[in-house]
Amino acid sequence: MNMMSEAAVEKALDRQMNDISYKMIGKDVSVYYGEKRALYDVNLNVRENTVTALIGPSGCGKSTFLRTLNRMNDTIDGCRVTGRITLDSDDIYDPNIDVVELRARVGMVFQKPNPFPKSIYENVAYGPRIHGLAKAKADMDAIVEQSLQKAGLWNEVKDRLHEGGTGLSGGQQQRLCIARAVAVSPEVILMDEPCSALDPIATAKVEELIHELRANFTIVIVTHSMQQAARVSQRTAMFHLGNLVEENDTDKMFTNPDDQRTQDYIMGRFG
Amino acid sequence: MSISLLLLIIAVIGVAGYLFGSWRANALAGGKLSSLHSRPGYYGSFVAIWSVLPALVVMLVWIIASPIYISSTVRGGFPEEVKATSQAEQNLAYNMIGAISRGLNTLSAEEREAMFADSATARTVLAAKGVPLAADPAPYMLTSADDLNRMTKASGTFLSILVIVAALAGAFVSYRAIAPKFRARNRVEGVMLVSLIAASSIAILTTVGIVASMATEAIHFFNMVPAWEFFFGTTWDPRFAAAGATASSGQFGLIPLLAGTLYIGFVAMLVAVPVGLFAAIYMSEYASRTVRSVAKPLLEVLAGIPTIVYGFFALITVGPFLRDISAQLNGLVTGNYASFIQAQSVLTAGIVMGIMLIPYVSSLSDDIITAVPRALRDGSLGLGATRSETIKRVIMPAALPGIVGALLMTASRAIGETMIVVLAAGVAARMQLNPFEPMTTVTVKIVNQLTGDLEFTSPQTLVAFALGITLFVITLCLNIYALYIVRKYREQYE
Numbered sequence: 001m002n003m004m005s006e007a008a009v010e011k012a013l014d015r016q017m018n019d020i021s022y023k024m025i026g027k028d029v030s031v032y033y034g035e036k037r038a039l040y041d042v043n044l045n046v047r048e049n050t051v052t053a054l055i056g057p058s059g060c061g062k063s064t065f066l067r068t069l070n071r072m073n074d075t076i077d078g079c080r081v082t083g084r085i086t087l088d089s090d091d092i093y094d095p096n097i098d099v100v101e102l103r104a105r106v107g108m109v110f111q112k113p114n115p116f117p118k119s120i121y122e123n124v125a126y127g128p129r130i131h132g133l134a135k136a137k138a139d140m141d142a143i144v145e146q147s148l149q150k151a152g153l154w155n156e157v158k159d160r161l162h163e164g165g166t167g168l169s170g171g172q173q174q175r176l177c178i179a180r181a182v183a184v185s186p187e188v189i190l191m192d193e194p195c196s197a198l199d200p201i202a203t204a205k206v207e208e209l210i211h212e213l214r215a216n217f218t219i220v221i222v223t224h225s226m227q228q229a230a231r232v233s234q235r236t237a238m239f240h241l242g243n244l245v246e247e248n249d250t251d252k253m254f255t256n257p258d259d260q261r262t263q264d265y266i267m268g269r270f271g
Numbered sequence: 272m273s274i275s276l277l278l279l280i281i282a283v284i285g286v287a288g289y290l291f292g293s294w295r296a297n298a299l300a301g302g303k304l305s306s307l308h309s310r311p312g313y314y315g316s317f318v319a320i321w322s323v324l325p326a327l328v329v330m331l332v333w334i335i336a337s338p339i340y341i342s343s344t345v346r347g348g349f350p351e352e353v354k355a356t357s358q359a360e361q362n363l364a365y366n367m368i369g370a371i372s373r374g375l376n377t378l379s380a381e382e383r384e385a386m387f388a389d390s391a392t393a394r395t396v397l398a399a400k401g402v403p404l405a406a407d408p409a410p411y412m413l414t415s416a417d418d419l420n421r422m423t424k425a426s427g428t429f430l431s432i433l434v435i436v437a438a439l440a441g442a443f444v445s446y447r448a449i450a451p452k453f454r455a456r457n458r459v460e461g462v463m464l465v466s467l468i469a470a471s472s473i474a475i476l477t478t479v480g481i482v483a484s485m486a487t488e489a490i491h492f493f494n495m496v497p498a499w500e501f502f503f504g505t506t507w508d509p510r511f512a513a514a515g516a517t518a519s520s521g522q523f524g525l526i527p528l529l530a531g532t533l534y535i536g537f538v539a540m541l542v543a544v545p546v547g548l549f550a551a552i553y554m555s556e557y558a559s560r561t562v563r564s565v566a567k568p569l570l571e572v573l574a575g576i577p578t579i580v581y582g583f584f585a586l587i588t589v590g591p592f593l594r595d596i597s598a599q600l601n602g603l604v605t606g607n608y609a610s611f612i613q614a615q616s617v618l619t620a621g622i623v624m625g626i627m628l629i630p631y632v633s634s635l636s637d638d639i640i641t642a643v644p645r646a647l648r649d650g651s652l653g654l655g656a657t658r659s660e661t662i663k664r665v666i667m668p669a670a671l672p673g674i675v676g677a678l679l680m681t682a683s684r685a686i687g688e689t690m691i692v693v694l695a696a697g698v699a700a701r702m703q704l705n706p707f708e709p710m711t712t713v714t715v716k717i718v719n720q721l722t723g724d725l726e727f728t729s730p731q732t733l734v735a736f737a738l739g740i741t742l743f744v745i746t747l748c749l750n751i752y753a754l755y756i757v758r759k760y761r762e763q764y765e
Contacts, residue, residue, distance in 0.1 A: 070653065072649065072652065072653060075648070075649070075652060077559070077560050078560075100655045100656070100657050101655065102655075103652065103653060103654065103655035104654070104655035107653065107654065107655075108649075108653035108654075110646060110649060110650060110653070112646055114644070114646035114647055114649070114650040115650075116647060116650065116651070116665050116669070117647075117668065117669050118668070126651070126654060126656075126664065126665075127654040127655065127656075130654070130655070130656050130657075130660050130664070131655060177650065180650075180654065181653070181654065184654060184655060
């Protein structure tokens, strides 16, 4: 990719942002864990081909909100979601929606790298295989290669595709998990503190990768690191005690936020 | 002084030692507890331990040693002609002396006089006091019995004095040792550590003892029957020999028993593994919390049923049911209402044993499946896999080594199971492949060989120990291999 085309991509992205096309729209989203309410009527829209960062102190509900976007909360006993979340105008909590199909469209990368105890190849091929995306072995090989390339891991692992995925370093494992998510060609990728278990160099690689992925995917990332939010995202949403405090352009958020609480959090006065 | 009274005295000294010890520590601290190395309670415990432990050790040694000493002294006093007789006769004489000595204690002084004057009256006199004698005692026995009584009494007195002195001395020495810099806590914890080690060694030593006792008996057996005939013999026909007649030795082939054991175990696993595994998958992956909290204990109740009850169940319900249903089936197909499944058969025993094993399989597998990290589940579900795809492709492969370990442990239970097969499998030691016919197992034959009036020197009885140790080695190997696999699997996620 040369300088010109990269600039062109940036320009195209900027234009898209001006039109503002929303990929996912959350309206009055509330989440309850049994009796306890974790989210209070959150209204948050996710823009297409944009990195949206969710920040806030521990227990503020940012991860909970992230997990409502692909219904991963369904796997938690006693969890209940109210309100309305749409993906390209499909209500994802509609009883007619197949949650399996939804999660194929909205992929997820977790806090701790969680490669399956299989080979690197099988890890990436897992998603395409269960969704029947590849007919022949050659197709699967191509998908695996492309995914690993998109995750910036191909050069490091191309000679040992059939060795165990758990033998990679932490940063490589996390990029393998990203490759695994990318392999099913989702439209949105959710990332739940993807760098919190990684060292600074691995973090830098993953951040660079997020930046590149933005061209093809819509990304929502939960992060504890304000610097990371500032580095990788274009939009930032600040949560506090289960409420959405403020959602704004990242630049504005970190220089001149509208809400006093955002300012206090970013300045390190609480959290 | 009786032993229980002595124990009470030791306990009292111990409690007093504790109180004085902690009181002295407090006094030494002078209100400033930080000047002590340990808290006052540790000083108290230190004194209490030193009062109680040495006294108990002295008591134990004395109780073991003194009867041995007394017995050898009394026997040493036997007249020469008695000493010349066999060991067994000397034992008889000593036992009679013991009985006389018990009787002497119940006599008044005049009765004693009269009896010593004429030893021939002893039997009737003592019988009147409720002490029967086997024969008229020889005159020397009366004096020996008197000696025995005197020595026992002296020994008792000496024991009491010794123990109380030991307790007081221990208390005194340890009390004097208390000083602010004295490390009482480390000493007390050292004693705790030693007692913990002692507790665990008891379990291990017991195992060693059991193996050793089985091995000695088994060696006796192998002296009479060659090992290769036992391990590779294909005929089991022990021929219960009449007492004294050693001519008919019988054949002790292990193979038919082992075949029966493995066959029945195999049928049991065929029942238990799929049912138990599916139950475990349902419990760990699908069941809601309420269902799980009710159903899991219910399933585990099965594990608490005594196996003899399963044996009844096999004998009076499952066996006849299988026999009748096979008769009906045969009738429908051929018109001949003869049952082809016998009530006692490999199938009956296997099915019931399988039912018994279900909770083991399900509970062990459930633990292992639950131990698969949640992150792997989330990772798979997050890629859009369904629950069953996640189980099939991620969870089961990850849990497989652990599950195999659990199944091996279950198999070793199946091999060692006794009561169900005793009642349901039959006793015919045969080698055949038809699951509808009775076969027998190693455990059944152990029971058979050891029940009834038998002398413990014939190969017919001793073979039970050879069978037992064979069974032990098989299950031990299975368990060790299972533990090895389970441990290896644990390392993957730690």
